Amino acid sequence: MNEQSSPLAQTLAPAPLSLDPDWWRSAVIYQIYPRSFADGNGDGIGDLAGVRAHLDYLQRLGIDAIWFTPWYDSPLADGGYDVADYRRIHPAFGTLEEAEQLIAEALERGIRTIIDVVPNHISAQHEWFRAALAAPPGSPERARFWFHPGKGEHGDEPPTHWPNNFAGDTWTRTTNPDGTPGEWYLHLFTPEQPDVNWSNPDVPQEFLDVLAFWFDRGVGGIRIDSAALLIKDPALPEVPENPGPGEHPNTDRDELHDVYRSWRELADSYPGTRVLVGEIWLPDIDRFTKYLRSDEMHTAFNFDFMARPWDAAELRASIDQTLSAHAPVGAPSTWVLSNHDVTRPVTRYGREDTSFAFVKKRFGTPVDLELGLRRARAAALLTAALPGSLYIYQGDELGLPEVEDLPLDRLEDPMHFRSGGVDPGRDGCRVPLPWAGDCAPFGFGPEGSAEPWLPQPASWASLTVAAQERDPGSMLNLYRAALVLRRRDADLRAGTFAWVDGQPAGALAFRRGGGFLNVTNLSRHPLALPPHGEVLLTSSPLVGGKLPPDSTTWLRIAGRSL
Template identity: 50%
Template sequence: MTHATAPSPDAPLEASATIDGAEWWRSAVIYQIYPRSFADANGDGMGDLAGITSRLDALKQLGIDAIWLSPFFASPQKDAGYDVSDYCAVDPLFGTLEDFDTMADAAHARGIRVIVDLVPNNSSDQHEWFQEALAAAPGSPERARYIFRDGRGEHGEEAPNNWDSVFGGPAWTRTANADGSPDQWYLHLFDSSQPDFDWSNADVRRMFRDVLRFWLDRGVDGFRVDVAHGLVKADGLPDFTPPVGAGSMGGQAADEEPVTAPYWGQEGVHEIYREWNQVLAEYDGQRVLCAEAWVDPLEKMALWVRSDEMQQAFNFPYLETPWNGPALRTIIDKSLAAFSSVGAPSTWVLSNHDVVRHASRLALTAENPQGHGIGPETGDRPDRELGLRRARAASALMLALPGGAYIYQGEELGLPEAIDLPDEARQDPTWFRTSGERYGRDGCRVPIPWEADAPAYGFSETGASWLPQPEDWGPYARASQRGDADSTLELYSRALWLRSTHQLGLGAIEWHDAGDDSILWFSNGPITVVANTGVTDAVVPTPLRDATRILASSPHDEGALPADTTAWFLTP
């Protein structure tokens, strides 16, 4: 059996042929940029838009189709920009609107589409509307844009209901009048600095349609919609106690029937996205809405991507599936069936800015609920070698599946979670609202390495970094891996080139029986994929013994398939 040669890292990627009626987003590989941690052009330790522009060639070389930028809007940065004070302005931390235009133009010139992150569930408490609401009286039009309520108890001293914040602690904060006397309470499903909008209010709906048009007029190709399942709350705001084991964003324990919280997944959200769909239709080209919708089961998630609503929804059930053959096959089949039932592509994702990086997560042995994170005192400390081996195998499996795929910055380098951050460096609201009980998400947000020997690994020429980078990250740097055929970077580059060349994103899978549940074996067009999720080595299925192995997540002898390894074969 022979091994196909990987493309030269300096060679341009071949463009795949266009298939009539296949919108770009149905098969796109979208790269998530967390702006503050990607590249810092001015040396202040905070990534910025100019830094993104300076590194676009590396992303073009990787072979992605689009970038998604986490929020860069004006913000007090209480929650890393997900607390927006002005939706039509760039925060000075990241640059200017002109910097955004320059970045977007540079991306488009390279054939890379641009998706921005929109935060419609809540604003910052520094947003002019919320400041007006605080200064206005109960029942006023200004307060009607948010969810203000009188408290319970004889003097309104108790919160309006028992809801908890995703970040820990109560989801309600009481305000005070100018004279210091207590006033109404306001709802914040996240930090107290992030008051929830009332989406039954016409002003709110009108404002966000205007925000969409503002960015569409600047040429963006779509929006990732934060907390897309949370905008509408159940009438009466009833008390609710989540089942034990349910994720903070709405996930459910695996052995329990899904229960819909009164603040997640309400039917009224769909009317909003039908309105947004019509706004995007006003513009030429194929614009996209992608839902961050943590809802169960997959059949319900598919409601967000019906033909008159959004185009994509993040496949969180897939992200949360362990490295286990039967579990993976089940979730792949369910995903393809659920999304295809409404004419939408499935998406696949393994990491993002809210979860433990999968190079560490897949080596954890205990449960790790979304958003809790891991840190120095976490008892379950992942084996780094095992985690990377599984991450490479899982990524190779994911990138062979039909539909859209998302890559989180740094995963193409095999970055693990930064576990040993000092307490004084942490910035996630979860850490503070739980008094250190949960480490939160800082560990997956540490600035990524570019050059091993440069200050801040090339993230910032001054060596400044808003979160400290681990001292042993030099081998993970992009420059260290480039051209090394065995590196994680080259594994991703090779997989993306093959995926594009053979149009795997527009394909369909056919399962084969390996006689062992731990072995996943399927074909997608001319590519056949075999993944060993077991703990012992296996052999390559007999029909593939003479096939050309064109990609492997770990080195192995011909005919062998070691544990935690995925291989691709070119078949007639």
């Protein structure tokens, strides 16, 4: 469906924000987890009205786009990534009309909207899956999913032993109408998220229709969840011990590229650049960048950098690897410090092990939050100075730590429950934002609102937006200053990247263009600054003209100006 010929689009979609087709190459994109951003109606749950009320805050922060995690109708078995209806907003978040208004109001402020699409699976409450459960084996309704007889004499064994992304089994057995055990169905995540079968023509057509539905409403892009998992080997082999390129039975199959070529063709049929952003966790960087060829996705998340420890050699290796892999396909790199799935930087960088891996998350891991905050401030400037697009997860601009003492009876994340209670899960980075006031709920909703769906720590009184706006040295004001410079400075916007070698161990120094210099000190000792003309911004105050440990500074090279 082409926007220019769609009567719906002519009614709903605002005029294109900018004619710049490359807006996404250096965009600052702010991730909103709708349940936890702001509560507009006072029921304790964040909603679209809350976002609309704070669009001026986002504009002042200096972002170019908002990425919303799923806002669709959903039972919320996995935070909305179990979608029951892509054409309906979850009632707790608002209505379709409110979504359309939000898209338009954000565009008026120069902010595009990117929405989440989850093509690997849908909700068990989706009409397709309800129809499949009611239909017999071999029916067209079941052909949209991965229903299969079990192994063993009585079919009691699952068809495969593929690992589950949330721990536990990947197959669930159904029950026939007469009460006898039936077929099994595949779910690479929870049983409430059955995988759809992309070899069935109904599936690719439905998702193309979903993309058109939202492009017609003016969205500027699509973030593609679990983008490497869609295609499965129909023979259902077990996962090889060391699968070669394209040999994994359910990850990074070569046929995936045809799917994203069709999506790119649709996106390119609309005026203005409608971006496709992939969530792709692949260890093989060459396989990763195949998704970024000119007729597939525009960009993909760079999880490698986010998962690395706070170590100069590790971060430099990740930056080099990322930039060199993207160069041949002409795609910009993306830089991400966290998201709704990942331990917040202030907490992560304050631990003995500063890297990130899901399997390592445990209750009671010691953390030095003062050290973590200092490093998170340094990391914020470091990532904002790198070439490409920058993602900011809501609350990171406030320096919020992970909330690690949530009452167990308030936890909702399936990763916690499917781990047998060993993994604290992801709720700790999803706690509602603090906006103002000295006590919870810190202005999350209007006065007299219900308690937020997850409790906020009392210590957040000093981290509210209002408190940080009054503090010139706050994390919020550091982010605002950095994003202003990033937008104004031609070198930061589009300048070439080059390392400044000969630095002491533990230092990262690089130039952007001919006039900008970033220096990050990851050592334990103060660092003398290289020759420069002006200090533009620092994550920590200089001491005796030197850069303290765990700090970043932005410098103007002598004789150069903005």
